[in-house]
Amino acid sequence: MHGKVFFIGGGPGDPELLTLKAYKIIKKADVIIYAGSLVNEKILEFARDDAEVYNSASMTLEEIIEIIEDKAKENKIIARIHTGDPSIYGAIAEQMRELDKRGIPYEIIPGVSSLFAAAAALKVELTLPEISQTVIITRPAGRTPVPKREDIEKLAKHRATMCIFLGVHKIREIVDKLLKHYPPNTPVAVVKNASWEDETILQGTLENIVEKVENKGIKRSAIIIVGKILEAKDFKRSKLYNGDFAHGYRQ
Structure with a gap:
């Protein structure tokens, strides 16, 4: 059996901008691998006291995947925390490609860019x-x-x-x-x-x-x-809230 990897958008910095779903995963994760050069370490305060924590700042892709593969074989939940939203310059595609090769399941939790x-x-x-x-x-x-x-x-x-x-x-x-x-x-x-x-x-x-x-x-x-x-001030109001504009929720 394999564990599961969650690619988490850690948000821009303020821990309170972490999504509720990301918070819940971090709280229950067995293993946390976070991009230490960018992710606010205060987010790690949400982790379990016994969670294994790895800072990927100095790691290579191969080293990251090796940890994920080893821990997935132990059927552990792995939180891979990236800064902002991982879909923008997050380098997650290359990680997912390696997980696909190994048959390791994963999910992406978007974050605030x-x-x-x-x-x-x-x-x-x-x-x-x-x-x-x-x-x-x-x-x-x-x-x-x-x-x-x-x-x-x-x-x-x-x-x-x-x-x-x-x-x-x-x-x-x-x-x-x-x-x-x-x-x-x-x-x-x-x-x-x-x-x-x-x-x-x-x-x-x-x-x-x-x-x-x-x-x-x-x-x-x-x-x-x-x-x-x-600095635009003189712009037209939107149609969405214009009383002269009808749509499915307003005649």
Whole structure:
């Protein structure tokens, strides 16, 4: 018999943003493997006192799978905790592929992405009527390559709301690419450690955000959000709550 693996979205940082389902799994898990470089260790306080806990920050994929396989053979419940929501830059697909090979059952429990924690911190809606109805989630190329068709400069042609992960250390290069299509006065926000106690918010435009980020010394753990939604005030109200608009629940 095999145990079961739960890939858990640990949320952006604030332990209270953990989902109820994730909380329940962590409380009963026999084994916890968490991404220690990013996951708030306060979440581990929800674990059983006798749970086996492993920090995967310095581990390889092979080492992680070896632990999972050994513990699954012991019919144990394994909580594999990733930061934010594991479906975005979570590197869970390669783990699931290995579990499929071994016939080990697993389930994914979604979590609150740092992107949405950042939007909440900024008190903005990422989609506004006739301002932007598209959100582009992307990252710049680094040691992990990005398909050429998805280069930030090409995506910028849409002038949609753009949310850039894993790129604040390349803020100058990113802004240069964005300026190929966005106007210089386009609003930009950089949110570091969204929902953590040391959350930091920088706001500006494509003209001045580089200087602000460099002066603050932000080089990691930040989301870059670009678009008119950041400071739009003169936008049309939604149809959903418009008394002149009928739908299945309102005539």
